[in-house]
Amino acid sequence: MTPPTDDLDAVPPGAGLRERKKAARRLALIDASHRLVAEHGLDAVTVEMICAEVGVSPRTFFNYFATKDDAVLGHRPWSLPEKTAAAFVAGGPSGVLLDDLVDLVVGLVAAPPPGSARMRRTLELAAAHPRLMAHHIAWMDRQKEQVERLVRERLGPAAAHRPDTVTALLLVCVHATLMRWDAAGGEGHVREHATAVVAELRALITA
Missing domain, CATH: 1.10.357.10 (Tetracycline Repressor, domain 2)
Structure with a gap:
């Protein structure tokens, strides 16, 4: 899944396209976790559900967040x-x-x-x-x-x-x-x- 265009600017000035896409993907994971928790409840949501929502693998997810709760909280x-x-x-x-x-x-x-x-x-x-x-x-x-x-x-x-x-x-x-x-x-x-x-x-x- 291509990161939302309006999130490609969520990085420091001068960052390259790769860094911009990484930042946008991180925000997409946060947004997906928020939507899913609001719809299904915290305990029912899994990392796999978040990944499916964004179109990435669990391996990619864990490059950004250590746990599901970290994604919901946006922790880095x-x-x-x-x-x-x-x-x-x-x-x-x-x-x-x-x-x-x-x-x-x-x-x-x-x-x-x-x-x-x-x-x-x-x-x-x-x-x-x-x-x-x-x-x-x-x-x-x-x-x-x-x-x-x-x-x-x-x-x-x-x-x-x-x-x-x-x-x-x-x-x-x-x-x-x-x-x-x-x-x-x-x-x-x-x-x-x-x-x-x-x-x-x-x-x-x-x-």
């Missing part, structure tokens, strides 16, 4: 590029902690948000199915642990700031960047939105 692991993580831990790239959070946000957010309608459906399904909500909370905890390890390494044992506070601030930056990007219709690059969020936070803190 946060995986920082090694170079970005190493630079942050070493005290860079700017040496100013708040500014350096921008690079972490850029490294963590690989593609534009899936859109307000999808996010709203995801939240509705998670609220309706306790298992999905528990799965989402567990996923968030794993992402938080990954980020907090980096923050602790950056700050060191005699840190002037609490690692959990910095980690919480980073998670706020990620969420605010995604919301800002979505409000812009997916236009622009993640860095410009993340930079604007950090600038606004700095202004709020110093006001």
Whole structure:
């Protein structure tokens, strides 16, 4: 099945056609899972049903999502590029902690948000199915642990700031960047939105 044309733009500017098609296929799997769960219920839906809806094999499905629940929730692991993580831990790239959070946000957010309608459906399904909500909370905890390890390494044992506070601030930056990007219709690059969020936070803190 060819990915929907209107979803081919759901990738960062400059991405090639292959990356655009992969992003569109991922969104198609999310949409199919939402439709099927709404129609049949969470427990009745299988990975095979989702694959049949999109026209892909289960093998292809598992290239995008680890489980059916991950597809419904649109989960993708946060995986920082090694170079970005190493630079942050070493005290860079700017040496100013708040500014350096921008690079972490850029490294963590690989593609534009899936859109307000999808996010709203995801939240509705998670609220309706306790298992999905528990799965989402567990996923968030794993992402938080990954980020907090980096923050602790950056700050060191005699840190002037609490690692959990910095980690919480980073998670706020990620969420605010995604919301800002979505409000812009997916236009622009993640860095410009993340930079604007950090600038606004700095202004709020110093006001």
